Amino acid sequence: MTVAEKIRTRFDQFTPAERELANTLIANYPMAALGTIMELAHQAKVSTPTVMRTIKKLGFTGFPAFQTALHDELKQTLSDPIDKHDHWANNVPAEHILNQFVTSITNNLRQSLKQLDPESFDDVVTLLSDKKRSIHIVGGRITHAFADYLQTHLQVIRKDIHMLPASSGLWPHHLLNVREGDVLVIFDVRRYEADLLELAKLANERNVKIVLFTDQWLSPITSYTTHYFSCRIEAPSGWDSGVVTLFLIESLIAAMEEKLWPETSSRLKELEDIFDFTGRFKR
Amino acid sequence: MTVAEKIRTRFDQFTPAERELANTLIANYPMAALGTIMELAHQAKVSTPTVMRTIKKLGFTGFPAFQTALHDELKQTLSDPIDKHDHWANNVPAEHILNQFVTSITNNLRQSLKQLDPESFDDVVTLLSDKKRSIHIVGGRITHAFADYLQTHLQVIRKDIHMLPASSGLWPHHLLNVREGDVLVIFDVRRYEADLLELAKLANERNVKIVLFTDQWLSPITSYTTHYFSCRIEAPSGWDSGVVTLFLIESLIAAMEEKLWPETSSRLKELEDIFDFTGRFKR
DNA sequence: ATAATTATGTCAAATTTATTACAGAAGGCA
DNA sequence: TGCCTTCTGTAATAAATTTGACATAATTAT
Numbered sequence: 001m002t003v004a005e006k007i008r009t010r011f012d013q014f015t016p017a018e019r020e021l022a023n024t025l026i027a028n029y030p031m032a033a034l035g036t037i038m039e040l041a042h043q044a045k046v047s048t049p050t051v052m053r054t055i056k057k058l059g060f061t062g063f064p065a066f067q068t069a070l071h072d073e074l075k076q077t078l079s080d081p082i083d084k085h086d087h088w089a090n091n092v093p094a095e096h097i098l099n100q101f102v103t104s105i106t107n108n109l110r111q112s113l114k115q116l117d118p119e120s121f122d123d124v125v126t127l128l129s130d131k132k133r134s135i136h137i138v139g140g141r142i143t144h145a146f147a148d149y150l151q152t153h154l155q156v157i158r159k160d161i162h163m164l165p166a167s168s169g170l171w172p173h174h175l176l177n178v179r180e181g182d183v184l185v186i187f188d189v190r191r192y193e194a195d196l197l198e199l200a201k202l203a204n205e206r207n208v209k210i211v212l213f214t215d216q217w218l219s220p221i222t223s224y225t226t227h228y229f230s231c232r233i234e235a236p237s238g239w240d241s242g243v244v245t246l247f248l249i250e251s252l253i254a255a256m257e258e259k260l261w262p263e264t265s266s267r268l269k270e271l272e273d274i275f276d277f278t279g280r281f282k283r
Numbered sequence: 284m285t286v287a288e289k290i291r292t293r294f295d296q297f298t299p300a301e302r303e304l305a306n307t308l309i310a311n312y313p314m315a316a317l318g319t320i321m322e323l324a325h326q327a328k329v330s331t332p333t334v335m336r337t338i339k340k341l342g343f344t345g346f347p348a349f350q351t352a353l354h355d356e357l358k359q360t361l362s363d364p365i366d367k368h369d370h371w372a373n374n375v376p377a378e379h380i381l382n383q384f385v386t387s388i389t390n391n392l393r394q395s396l397k398q399l400d401p402e403s404f405d406d407v408v409t410l411l412s413d414k415k416r417s418i419h420i421v422g423g424r425i426t427h428a429f430a431d432y433l434q435t436h437l438q439v440i441r442k443d444i445h446m447l448p449a450s451s452g453l454w455p456h457h458l459l460n461v462r463e464g465d466v467l468v469i470f471d472v473r474r475y476e477a478d479l480l481e482l483a484k485l486a487n488e489r490n491v492k493i494v495l496f497t498d499q500w501l502s503p504i505t506s507y508t509t510h511y512f513s514c515r516i517e518a519p520s521g522w523d524s525g526v527v528t529l530f531l532i533e534s535l536i537a538a539m540e541e542k543l544w545p546e547t548s549s550r551l552k553e554l555e556d557i558f559d560f561t562g563r564f565k566r
Numbered sequence: 567a568t569a570a571t572t573a574t575g576t577c578a579a580a581t582t583t584a585t586t587a588c589a590g591a592a593g594g595c596a
Numbered sequence: 597t598g599c600c601t602t603c604t605g606t607a608a609t610a611a612a613t614t615t616g617a618c619a620t621a622a623t624t625a626t
Binding site for chain 2: 574
Binding site for chain 1: 287292295299306309311317350380381388389392396424427428429431435519522524526534536537538540
């Protein structure tokens with residue numbers, strides 16, 4: 001039984017001042033009761049003890065209890081529809097790792113998107129689509145795979161995509177090829193790697209634009225970047241999840257594809273032809 | 284400018300504890316801040332002064348002012364007829380690529396999980412957790428990154444993880460090391476690669492257990508496998524999405540971790556020690 | 567390795583808020 | 597009208613929340 005219902009059922013037992021309050025409460029429910037008891041009393045043009053008495057008549061022990069009840073109602077009302085997919089996988093108990101994981105992942109996605117600045121996203125798309133800039137990609141121990149994935153896809157879209165070697169000893173050498181205005185895409189999640197930070201510092205001094213993919217705690221590299229993406233990586237396991245990171249990578253690629261369609265389409269066609277010729281791929 | 288936006292724009296100026304708080308706040312916004320400052324602090328697992336400082340950093344004179352601002356927002360939100368839960372990203376039209384993508388991805392996840400046989404999943408976990416079997420991993424042009432990712436994580440969990448070389452010319456040679464009863468994990472999505480099919484055939488003849496990650500149209504390799512996962516890869520772009528594939532990989536890893544915890548925990552500890560020793564990683 | 571700096575929590579003071587007691591006001595009834 | 601009952605607000609009190617000062621822990625720089 002909601003607070004509003006309680007009020008309605010006992011309305012006839014109320015005194016005039018209490019009805020005044022009840023009306024105010026129902027009129028802009030449940031906002032009126034968000035603040036202090038004094039604010040509510042003032043809104044309804046009654047005294048605080050009147051509010052007190054009304055609340056007790058409704059069965060609450062005090063104002064805090066009343067407010068908590070309203071808060072809980074609000075939470076229910078505003079809770080996201082996604083949460084209703086309690087478990088997604090078929091015939092599997094909710095405790096199964098698959099369901100635990102899917103809950104985590106959707107939470108991560110939702111939260112990451114809430115924090116994401118869309119303008120920043122669009123800016124990065126523009127930056128990476130600028131054919132005058134070469135793009136250099138580097139990842140860490142875990143994130144190496146994402147750097148690889150990004151490179152594979154970007155190479156189809158445009159030219160001048162370079163992946164930094166896996167061994168950090170070779171980075172200074174590679175940095176000679178990186179010119180001012182080029183873009184360096186760095187993947188760095190905890191535990192943050194010292195070599196990557198050093199690389200970012202050097203690149204920043206050379207006026208290289210840095211785009212960073214990191215986690216919700218932000219790699220220290222953040223301070224050298226022009227744009228960064230913070231991807232939530234929480235997972236019900238000892239490791240972190242890269243799903244949100246991959247999601248963002250693919251979204252970026254899709255956005256770039258749209259932006260660069262004329263060039264992309266011809267490059268794609270060429271690629272298809274090459275595949276057909278080599279016969280490595282089945283139709 | 285909403286409180287959420289303020290948090291997002293100043294997120295990188297926050298200290299770790301403040302970020303913890305900011306995340307909690309955004310995670311269930313604006314419900315988390317409905318109660319007292321102490322409740323909020325407890326939820327975010329920080330102290331009340333930390334909440335205090337964060338709020339002041341955001342430009343509020345104190346907690347009551349902060350809460351009033353949130354209340355005002357809530358009033359606006361609840362009186363606003365537009366359902367803001369329709370799209371996930373903030374302040375972005377529903378047509379933005381981010382929202383299109385998130386819709387696709389959640390659909391892919393839902394559908395893939397519906398089709399997934401949980402028993403098969405558990406069987407694969409058992410298979411990969413069997414320390415008597417060596418594990419060999421191979422991916423194709425696009426899926427190479429996933430093979431890499433799987434290998435990186437499995438190597439932490441257990442020994443005898445091998446990645447097949449990128450060049451398919453070396454595969455027959457590598458196959459000599461693969462013994463009967465070993466597991467070969469193959470990633471193959473369209474366009475399916477002829478070399479991978481050949482490899483699967485050979486491996487099958489040698490009584491190697493094959494676990495396949497493929498898409499909803501199923502790679503021809505499926506007929507040689509003991510278990511396969513069909514991951515929906517639909518995306519609103521010219522390319523396919525690997526998000527579901529990554530999701531399954533991580534779920535597998537999490538499940539294996541749980542199963543092999545004794546061994547995993549000691550390996551993890553050793554790994555941490557090595558990291559600390561090399562100093563390559565920041566704390 | 568050590569010092570300086572920064573970050574964070576504990577605790578106590580200050581402020582605000584909720585609650586209670588009580589007195590006066592309003593309305594009903596002889 | 598005058599008395600009684602019920603209602604309502606003022607003001608004092610109790611409880612709680614918020615805020616600030618400070619010490620300790622953690623981090624960073626030297």
